Amino acid sequence: MKEQVMLTGVRPSGNITLGNYLGAIKNFVTRQSLYKSYIFVADLHAITSPRDPEELRHAIEDCMAMYLACGVDPKQTVMFRQSDVLEHGVLGFIMTFQTHMGELSRMTQFKLKSQSSAKNGIDTGLFVYPPLMAADILLYHTNMVPVGLDQQQHVELTRDLAQRFNNRYGKTFTEPDVYIAPVGNKILNLQNPAEKMNKSDGQNLGTIFLMDDLKLVRRKIMSAVTDSETVVRFDEVAKPGISNLISILSAITGECIPSIENRFAGHGYGDFKRAVADVVCDLLEKIQANYRRFKNSELLDDILNNGAGQARLIASETLNRTKRVLGLR
Ligand code: ATP
Ligand code: MG
Secondary structure (H helix, E strand, O other): OOEEEEEEOOOOOOOEEEHHHHHHHHHHHHHHHEEEEEEEEEEEHHOOOOOHHHHHHHHHHHHHHHHOOOOOOOOOEEEEEHHHHHHHHHHHHHHHOOOOOOHHOHHHHHHHHHHHHHHHOOOOHHHHHHHHHHHHHHHOOOEEEOOOOOHHHHHHHHHHHHHHHHHOOOOOOOOOEEEOOOOOOOOOOOOOOOOOOOOOOOOOOOOEEOOOOHHHHHOOOOOOOOOOOOOOOOOOOOHHHHHHHHHHHHHHOOOOOHHHHHOOOOOHHHHHHHHHHHHHHHHHHHHHHHHHHOOOOOHHHHHHHHHHHHHHHHHHHHHHHHHHHHHHH
């Protein structure tokens, strides 16, 4: 019987990117057999800002099919849609009330995302989603959360909230650890390596989507912004563009960074970019073939229904216990 619990999720706020894959999904897939594993489509998190309902429905299905295409195994992992398990909403509400305004104002993602939506008024969802994320994690007594670097702060906040709650009301929640992959934890926008690659604002050549046409993927990599040197060397400060491509190559193949630097010593950026494009296209070709098998498959509904049932069992237990210690039951 596996005792340790692992959980992660992706927002269906657009098509899944290479960043989502390398930062979160791949690390989940390689460990799913070692844990009691949960992966969910974070659809409540996708409505932190208004969305077109039809697009959202498609994005939810795509996200689920993409999990399967990337190697999530429904026999080993509970796969479910967040909004199917109502306990997420209720515990999210409770955790919001356990959180200080200052804690939420300090979140880097809030600061970044509220800047870009500031002209139309900042959505409350952007401010209060970390306590919902805390609920997502705490409902399943999660020990380990594989995420990209941008989400590390939110998992740490979850730990703080769990600790505070446990101190105040007695041991109720498990304090989770974050797992950040040593390489590939923050894939940068290929056109603007000062920013991370995002699925929701990636309409230019800077973002690689897992379902991109492979010729386009090649074009995106070949036109990635680099620097005026010609040396393939890892230096995130002086050479963010090249370092990003080295990270992508290393995260996919497992080859360590010094070995990549040695292998491309004396080669120009053209050769190096071609090698990166070959590796990325190889990976995406396989994922895309899998995706076509799973998309529109009746299997998806069965997996989601089954997953929601299994998730509810644990989630309702945790929520009931939480209500009891709070004096709500
Ligand atoms: P959005 O723009 O909608 O926030 P996103 O690309 O940030 O999209 P999320 O759904 O917020 O995607 O995050 C899903 C997972 O992917 C999280 O674990 C997050 O840390 C990880 N992740 C997101 N972007 C990257 C990236 N560029 N590099 C590595 N990991 C990433
Ligand atoms: Mg994000």
